[in-house]
Amino acid sequence: QKEVEQNSGPLSVPEGAIASLNCTYSDRGSQSFFWYRQYSGKSPELIMFIYSNGDKEDGRFTAQLNKASQYVSLLIRDSQPSDSATYLCAVGSSASKIIFGSGTRLSIRP
Amino acid sequence: NAGVTQTPKFQVLKTGQSMTLQCAQDMNHNSMYWYRQDPGMGLRLIYYSASEGTTDKGEVPNGYNVSRLNKREFSLRLESAAPSQTSVYFCASSAPTGWQETQYFGPGTRLLVL
Numbered sequence: 001q002k003e004v005e006q007n008s009g010p011l012s013v014p015e016g017a018i019a020s021l022n023c024t025y026s027d028r029g030s031q032s033f034f035w036y037r038q039y040s041g042k043s044p045e046l047i048m049f050i051y052s053n054g055d056k057e058d059g060r061f062t063a064q065l066n067k068a069s070q071y072v073s074l075l076i077r078d079s080q081p082s083d084s085a086t087y088l089c090a091v092g093s094s095a096s097k098i099i100f101g102s103g104t105r106l107s108i109r110p
Numbered sequence: 111n112a113g114v115t116q117t118p119k120f121q122v123l124k125t126g127q128s129m130t131l132q133c134a135q136d137m138n139h140n141s142m143y144w145y146r147q148d149p150g151m152g153l154r155l156i157y158y159s160a161s162e163g164t165t166d167k168g169e170v171p172n173g174y175n176v177s178r179l180n181k182r183e184f185s186l187r188l189e190s191a192a193p194s195q196t197s198v199y200f201c202a203s204s205a206p207t208g209w210q211e212t213q214y215f216g217p218g219t220r221l222l223v224l
Binding site: 004008034042043044045046049088092098100101102103 | 145150151152153154155200211212213214215216217218
């Protein structure tokens with residue numbers, strides 16, 4: 001079992017709709033959770049991080065964490081074509097150990 | 111502020127050749143990392159350095175060596191390149207966000223080993 005699992009996609013969402021990206025992790029001791037966006041041919045860029053159970057909102061993005069279910073998600077409201085990218089979930093169990101999922105490819109169709 | 115810079119952007123090597131990938135950051139971060147990214151595999155940690163003068167192996171260190179030259183620079187060396195090392199290599203540096211280090215990535219080096 002991979003330590004951080006994501007559906008590879010592609011996930012196709014109409015413009016203006018909510019895109020929901022999911023991630024599960026295996027290490028119950030994980031303490032921090034990150035979402036990165038990666039455009040094709042570019043490097044990952046940090047969108048959000050979350051440490052506590054519940055929701056964390058930043059503009060059109062909401063990260064949701066459920067440690068009991070070992071589940072973290074990213075919601076993108078009012079999806080735009082510029083949101084089309086691969087989204088990487090990353091999970092940290094110590095200050096320097098961060099494990100990345102293989103990413104979900106998101107496509108926003110006009 | 112350039113952030114994290116990497117050179118070269120692209121490189122083609124023949125099997126058995128050696129090369130060094132360079133990385134520098136100007137954010138005064140203590141920790142630096144080297145990852146490789148292959149299709150369907152996500153980012154895998156090769157080596158990291160928690161501070162100047164220290165380095166530690168990550169998930170896939172075989173075939174690589176690193177040097178933390180100073181606080182700014184962290185280089186990755188392939189002594190004898192193999193086709194399996196064809197990949198995109200990312201350097202990252204990190205800053206504390208709460209207790210966790212948050213990583214910021216360079217633009218990447220695309221390496222092809224023939």
